[in-house]
Amino acid sequence: MRLPDWAKKKLGASGGIHAMKAILRKRGLHTVCESARCPNIGECFSKPTATFMILGGVCTRRCGFCSVDKHQSPLLVDPHEPANIALTAKELGLRHVVVTSVTRDDLADGGAGQFALTIKAIKDTISDISVEVLTPDFNGDEAALRLVFDARPDIFNHNVETVPSLYPVVRPQADYRSSLGVLKAAHSDGLLVKSGIMAGLGEDGGEVKATLRDLLEAGCDAVTIGQYLQPTRNNLPVKEYVTPEIFKEYEAYGLEIGLKHVYSGTFVRSSYNAEIFASSR
16 A cells, blocks of 8 residues: 555654664663664654563564564573663663563563563662553463562553454454453552554454443553554555544544543554653653
């Protein structure tokens, strides 16, 4: 499909991108910004902000939308990673840190322990900082979720990614109801809860609105909605470029039904401008 003007974004100044990458490589860190080929990377790296991706750069699942490497063996868990992320966040002067990961079904706890250690390292290193985690589903394992909850992130984010009818194609190794269960568990534990979906994969407006209602019922405080953009030729094709007007309609609907924060637009991503919700909570 031809990319409409509203879905085009300039990369931005290369100086900020190269400077941020140099800082990240110095400590051997990964970001989802690079691995997922995010269109906002130029803007975010120039601020500078970044979403740290823990547990290596190789995922054990094969979601149709994602360009993160799935073809190599998962990496060993780096025991120095939590401290290195904390030091990097301090060096960058960050006031809000977002930590995500690849899915690690090969690990007994799904990587939950590394999330907990990373949250603790950041909070021990930087006073008056907020930490947001964007986690996989940990296969719904309550003990794994408890490790993350007990570390008390300021915001717990888990993306359902798409409407339930598209799960067999978009997230074939995941379960929509299980993801809602993860969000419900975080809400029940008293955490601020966030989730996100992509538009343009073949869903219709009624399905998006039904998903927003499901997320509200699961206890979500905030939802992000953005345009799916095919990162490589090996990923799912874009079915539709959703207009800015429709994104605004979704945002208005989400707020109307009771969600506290809805961030909806072509280039919206889970952690894009995440500090806005963090500062308004």
